[in-house]
Amino acid sequence: MSLLKINGLKAGVEGKEILKGIDLTVNPGEVHAIMGPNGSGKSTLASVLAGREDFEVSGGSVEFLGQDLLEMSPEDRSRAGLFLAFQYPIEIPGVSTANFLKTAVNEHRKARGEEPLEPAAFLALMRERMKLVEMDPSFLQRSLNEGFSGGEKKRNEIFQMAMLEPKLAVLDETDSGLDIDALRIVANGVNAQRSADNGIVVITHYQRLLNYIVPDHVHVLWNGRIVRSGGKDLALELEAKGYDWIKAEAQVEA
Amino acid sequence: MSMERFREFVDASFFDLERRLNGAGSGPWHQLRRAGHQAFLTQGVPTTRHEEWKYTNVLPLLGLTYQTASAGSSGVAPLNLAAIHSLDTYRSAMGSDEVFLCLIDGQYLPSLSTEHHQIQGLSVEPLTDQLVANDNDVRTALASAAASEGHPFVALNTALASHGVVIRIARGATIERPIHVAMITDARSSDRLQTPRVLVLAEESAAATIVESYHTVGSNGSLIIPVTEIVAHRQANVRRVTIHDDVDHARLIGYTGARVHGDAQVSSHVFCLGGGFVRNDLAIALLEPNAQGFLDGVSVLAGEEYADNHTVVDHTVPHCHSEELYKGVYDGRSVGVFNGKIYVRPQAQKTTAYQSNHSLLISERAQVNAKPQLEIWADDVKCSHGATTGQLDEEAVFYLQARGIGKAEARALMTYAFAAEVVERLPHEGLRTAIEHRIARKLHAEPFTV
Ligand SMILES: Nc1ncnc2c1ncn2[C@@H]1O[C@H](COP(=O)(O)OP(=O)(O)O)[C@@H](O)[C@H]1O
Numbered sequence: 001m002s003l004l005k006i007n008g009l010k011a012g013v014e015g016k017e018i019l020k021g022i023d024l025t026v027n028p029g030e031v032h033a034i035m036g037p038n039g040s041g042k043s044t045l046a047s048v049l050a051g052r053e054d055f056e057v058s059g060g061s062v063e064f065l066g067q068d069l070l071e072m073s074p075e076d077r078s079r080a081g082l083f084l085a086f087q088y089p090i091e092i093p094g095v096s097t098a099n100f101l102k103t104a105v106n107e108h109r110k111a112r113g114e115e116p117l118e119p120a121a122f123l124a125l126m127r128e129r130m131k132l133v134e135m136d137p138s139f140l141q142r143s144l145n146e147g148f149s150g151g152e153k154k155r156n157e158i159f160q161m162a163m164l165e166p167k168l169a170v171l172d173e174t175d176s177g178l179d180i181d182a183l184r185i186v187a188n189g190v191n192a193q194r195s196a197d198n199g200i201v202v203i204t205h206y207q208r209l210l211n212y213i214v215p216d217h218v219h220v221l222w223n224g225r226i227v228r229s230g231g232k233d234l235a236l237e238l239e240a241k242g243y244d245w246i247k248a249e250a251q252v253e254a
Numbered sequence: 255m256s257m258e259r260f261r262e263f264v265d266a267s268f269f270d271l272e273r274r275l276n277g278a279g280s281g282p283w284h285q286l287r288r289a290g291h292q293a294f295l296t297q298g299v300p301t302t303r304h305e306e307w308k309y310t311n312v313l314p315l316l317g318l319t320y321q322t323a324s325a326g327s328s329g330v331a332p333l334n335l336a337a338i339h340s341l342d343t344y345r346s347a348m349g350s351d352e353v354f355l356c357l358i359d360g361q362y363l364p365s366l367s368t369e370h371h372q373i374q375g376l377s378v379e380p381l382t383d384q385l386v387a388n389d390n391d392v393r394t395a396l397a398s399a400a401a402s403e404g405h406p407f408v409a410l411n412t413a414l415a416s417h418g419v420v421i422r423i424a425r426g427a428t429i430e431r432p433i434h435v436a437m438i439t440d441a442r443s444s445d446r447l448q449t450p451r452v453l454v455l456a457e458e459s460a461a462a463t464i465v466e467s468y469h470t471v472g473s474n475g476s477l478i479i480p481v482t483e484i485v486a487h488r489q490a491n492v493r494r495v496t497i498h499d500d501v502d503h504a505r506l507i508g509y510t511g512a513r514v515h516g517d518a519q520v521s522s523h524v525f526c527l528g529g530g531f532v533r534n535d536l537a538i539a540l541l542e543p544n545a546q547g548f549l550d551g552v553s554v555l556a557g558e559e560y561a562d563n564h565t566v567v568d569h570t571v572p573h574c575h576s577e578e579l580y581k582g583v584y585d586g587r588s589v590g591v592f593n594g595k596i597y598v599r600p601q602a603q604k605t606t607a608y609q610s611n612h613s614l615l616i617s618e619r620a621q622v623n624a625k626p627q628l629e630i631w632a633d634d635v636k637c638s639h640g641a642t643t644g645q646l647d648e649e650a651v652f653y654l655q656a657r658g659i660g661k662a663e664a665r666a667l668m669t670y671a672f673a674a675e676v677v678e679r680l681p682h683e684g685l686r687t688a689i690e691h692r693i694a695r696k697l698h699a700e701p702f703t704v
């Protein structure tokens with residue numbers, strides 16, 4: 001069974017159509033990259049998958065592990081194993097990273113019929129998973145994302161991913177704003193979580209990240225449609241030629 | 255009409271008290287009562303046309319047929335303190351630390367209070383006409399931090415108070431144990447109005463924490479009009495915690511005045527967590543250089559609750575510092591008011607004064623009225639204020655949902671965190687935890703500490 005099966009997905013906001021018919025299938029063990037110029041709808045796709053209410057779905061279907069994803073609440077999607085690393089992680093004053101994660105992890109456990117983790121076991125798990133992204137344990141006591149630098153926020157997203165162990169992770173421009181060292185750290189954190197059972201969708205603007213997280217499939221999203229799909233070489237081609245040739249081709253085809 | 259009747263009631267109570275004074279009528283406390291009575295008659299009961307009482311409609315409070323405490327409650331069974339739920343909660347929170355001072359209908363009852371005589375540096379005495387007549391410090395302090403002329407309910411308290419308690423911390427003494435002044439209103443047999451008076455005298459370099467809480471017993475109406483005066487002498491450190499967590503039909507109009515001398519500090523923590531109607535005035539006067547005032551408050555209201563916090567920080571001399579943070583969470587049809595005045599007098603150069611006030615409306619029918627009022631007449635100062643009123647950040651709620659936390663829980667978590675920021679500043683761990691749990695329960699959230 002595929003992890004994710006998107007068929008003809010159309011979605012928009014306030015009557016404006018942003019996604020104009022997306023088809024995408026992700027199977028276990030696969031890494032897909034979605035590339036495309038700014039404003040083409042990449043974050044909208046990620047948001048619709050995660051269940052953000054601002055967007056109205058006007059057509060198509062999404063199956064996640066055989067379930068109708070669009071019928072599920074955002075929290076149920078997460079508990080079922082979908083993870084979105086936000087392009088712009090939100091600052092939440094007063095809620096410490098540790099307490100937030102404890103609540104989140106225990107909600108996931110509850111959904112699986114498991115008991116909450118003992119505090120000591122939980123702390124040990126957090127410390128272990130933080131190492132994946134070389135995050136300092138002092139972050140655990142700080143309010144979630146509050147005053148974190150751009151890079152720290154992105155690492156925190158991947159740390160959360162490691163804690164929640166999703167079946168499918170959608171990483172929305174997790175590379176943006178990272179310097180080369182931070183990029184490598186984040187990519188290593190992601191790669192450590194690759195397995196034959198789970199899938200990853202990497203949304204990125206640049207090819208750079210894909211040197212580290214090597215995708216099986218690359219898709220180009222433009223103007224609400226996937227206008228081209230290919231192997232990892234497509235990313236290199238985009239890097240060399242820019243997006244204009246794709247746009248031109250897509251216009252000719254349309 | 256009810257206003258007229260209320261005034262008659264105040265008159266009758268005052269003259270009744272005067273008749274029972276037996277010789278103390280010419281003493282210094284009664285001179286203050288007379289002045290208070292006159293000041294009350296002059297000012298009258300404030301209406302919402304009065305700027306300071308714009309949102310605080312006290313008229314419905316005055317329509318009941320009150321008896322003052324001095325009328326006595328003979329023939330009624332003694333109170334069972336352990337059965338007063340909120341009292342029991344906060345007493346347990348302080349545990350064996352607590353120095354319990356029990357005031358029933360304004361009267362300090364040593365027999366129900368902690369035996370405190372062996373506590374070094376602490377003196378607790380009932381406030382009496384005789385004490386005011388004979389004790390210079392008490393006489394000087396009484397009515398020094400709460401003026402009848404400026405406030406009709408200070409005037410009312412001053413006119414009718416015949417009991418109370420004086421807490422004195424000796425020079426250089428630090429009292430580690432929280433001193434808990436519990437004000438209990440016995441409204442089992444009739445509508446009850448009480449006017450307790452508390453005087454806290456912290457001598458030079460003395461330190462103490464005073465916790466005040468209010469509890470109504472019985473289903474009749476209750477109106478408590480307490481006045482607390484705090485005098486912090488040089489280098490003294492007084493922490494004052496006020497807990498409003500009374501029953502739904504309880505009403506309170508309270509005033510706290512603090513006078514802070516050089517290098518001394520007064521920190522106030524006000525928690526409005528329950529009770530039908532709360533109006534709190536807190537006035538801190540910084541009188542000598544390096545005096546400091548810290549004012550924290552949080553209201554967590556639901557249902558029909560009402561809490562109004564008026565604060566005044568008066569910077570009268572150079573080099574003083576004040577810091578104020580008030581927050582409110584309003585659910586149901588509750589109403590919150592915040593009015594924060596900061597005065598910086600012309601001579602008060604090098605003042606630092608910061609105020610912030612943030613409100614969260616979690617129901618569409620809840621209301622908040624917030625007004626910062628900075629009046630700055632000195633030029634070399636650092637002053638700021640920030641005020642926000644809003645709803646929860648829905649982006650943040652979504653972020654938590656996207657991590658598997660249910661929507662209601664996400665909202666409760668964030669709301670709790672919002673309020674907890676103020677509670678965290680309370681040093682006493684037991685009390686802090688009890689208040690955190692109380693707030694969590696009210697918000698249907700899990701309590702946690704950051
Ligand atoms: N909440 C919103 N309201 C209105 N327009 C939006 C909203 N979110 C995205 N858009 C618009 O949808 C288009 C796609 O945006 P987005 O999905 O963020 O693109 P990308 O992530 O590919 O840069 C843009 O034109 C953007 O302005």
Ligand SMILES: [Mg+2]
Pocket residue numbers: 042043044087173
């Ligand atoms: Mg984007």
